[in-house]
Amino acid sequence: MPRNIKKQSKMAGLPPGTLIHIGEKNPGKTKITLLTYDQDHYEKKILNTIQECFIYKDTPQIKWINIDGLQDVGLIQQLDEHFGIHPLVLEDILNTGQRPKIENFENYLFIVLKMIYLSPQGNDIVSEQVSLIVGQNICISFQEKEGDVFDPVRKRLEENKGRIRKLGVDYLAYALLDAIVDNYYVVLEKFAEDMEILDETLMNGSEITTARKIHKLKRVMIDLRKQIWPLREIIGSLQRGESKLIKKTTVLYLRDIYDHIIQVMDNIDTSRDMLSGMHDVYLSSISNKMNEIMKTLTIFAAIFIPLTFVAGIYGMNFEFMPELKWRWGYLAVLGLMSGIGVGLIVYFKKKKWF
Numbered sequence: 001m002p003r004n005i006k007k008q009s010k011m012a013g014l015p016p017g018t019l020i021h022i023g024e025k026n027p028g029k030t031k032i033t034l035l036t037y038d039q040d041h042y043e044k045k046i047l048n049t050i051q052e053c054f055i056y057k058d059t060p061q062i063k064w065i066n067i068d069g070l071q072d073v074g075l076i077q078q079l080d081e082h083f084g085i086h087p088l089v090l091e092d093i094l095n096t097g098q099r100p101k102i103e104n105f106e107n108y109l110f111i112v113l114k115m116i117y118l119s120p121q122g123n124d125i126v127s128e129q130v131s132l133i134v135g136q137n138i139c140i141s142f143q144e145k146e147g148d149v150f151d152p153v154r155k156r157l158e159e160n161k162g163r164i165r166k167l168g169v170d171y172l173a174y175a176l177l178d179a180i181v182d183n184y185y186v187v188l189e190k191f192a193e194d195m196e197i198l199d200e201t202l203m204n205g206s207e208i209t210t211a212r213k214i215h216k217l218k219r220v221m222i223d224l225r226k227q228i229w230p231l232r233e234i235i236g237s238l239q240r241g242e243s244k245l246i247k248k249t250t251v252l253y254l255r256d257i258y259d260h261i262i263q264v265m266d267n268i269d270t271s272r273d274m275l276s277g278m279h280d281v282y283l284s285s286i287s288n289k290m291n292e293i294m295k296t297l298t299i300f301a302a303i304f305i306p307l308t309f310v311a312g313i314y315g316m317n318f319e320f321m322p323e324l325k326w327r328w329g330y331l332a333v334l335g336l337m338s339g340i341g342v343g344l345i346v347y348f349k350k351k352k353w354f
Contacts, residue, residue: 020073022095026145030069036061037157039166044158050075054082062169063138064157068146070094079140085133093142096129100230104243108135111173111234114227115180116187117149125187125220127227130180134173134245141176149183150176170250174257177235181257184228184264191217191271195278202281211282218275225268231261299353303344307337 032047038061047053056063070076076094079085089110092098103110111132119126130148133140141150153175156164164175198213235258238246246254314323314333323329 020091020094022097024096024144026069026071028069030067030072030075031146033066033068035064035066035154035157037064037165038062042158042160042165050078057082057138060137062172064172065138065140066143066150067141068143070096070142070144076142083133083135083138083140089133093131096144098129100227100234102234102237104237108133109173109243109245111177113177113180113231113234115143115148115183116224116227117183118187118190125190127223132173132176134169136245137169139169139172139176149179153179167249168247170246171253174250174253178253178257178260181231181260181264184224184260187224188264188267188271191221195271195274199278202278202285211279214275214279214282218272218279221268221272221275225265225272228261228264228268232258232265235261295353299348302348303341306340306344310337310340
């Protein structure tokens with residue numbers, strides 16, 4: 001997961017709308033993919049420059065422009081000139097530390113949310129900001145780097161499956177949002193597996209690495225909740241029909257996303273409670289282990305205290321101690337000390353103290 005707080009010092013003192021990329025620097029050239037489609041036609045192009053998509057601006061077909069990589073600030077700036085995107089929106093796109101939100105402009109919607117998915121190896125969680133511009137017959141998506149969860153949407157468009165090519169750009173935006181939210185379940189299932197393994201480890205014995213794993217999972221859960229919780233506000237705003245770009249037929253599908261977000265949040269809250277319980281179990285196991293150690297040491301101390309007392313008496317240098325000159329005194333004292341030790345062990349066993 002990324003750092004919770006990204007460095008914002010670059011923006012200090014600059015006027016609003018200044019375009020500076022704040023986020024992870026990714027090597028390589030920005031990738032621009034253009035998909036144009038309607039009910040009967042579909043075309044996919046990989047563009048070399050952003051200017052190549054400007055000629056499609058006023059065509060009746062639905063256009064999906066996907067931009068992978070935000071390091072080319074000049075490319076992003078050209079969108080203001082040709083698509084009329086507000087400079088403050090472009091600033092938010094380049095600042096990848098944005099809180100998920102939705103803004104309703106006259107001719108387009110601006111949506112920011114977090115796309116969370118597993119790395120190709122399946123061990124790490126990748127989180128990146130996705131920004132969507134939804135206009136009349138056009139959707140522009142901005143990603144921090146190449147690689148996303150939109151392949152099922154692309155496949156449905158290419159194979160003309162379902163109703164995605166029969167409906168408008170608002171349904172395309174819904175499909176992208178739905179793909180992101182559905183992938184949250186994949187991430188949470190991976191967390192559930194890790195938590196089961198961690199729970200078994202706790203039952204078999206606690207180690208210092210267990211506490212670190214619990215702390216790591218708790219921190220990631222906090223990050224997930226922080227990134228997913230605002231989606232309720234975004235989908236709720238789209239459901240209320242505050243934008244003329246969202247048709248009533250699409251509102252029904254948005255309700256399904258809203259239900260999924262509620263389920264995801266419930267799973268996250270449940271996982272957080274379970275991790276808190278596991279942390280308590282870990283502390284209890286450590287405390288119990290310490291108590292067992294102290295109990296063992298106390299039993300040994302209780303056995304040797306009377307023996308030390310006897311040894312201390314006969315270690316005194318008084319002249320008139322009859323036992324010192326008794327032939328069997330040494331053996332008698334050893335027998336007494338052995339008898340005391342054995343007697344205490346039998347007593348502790350009877351009391352089930354060990």
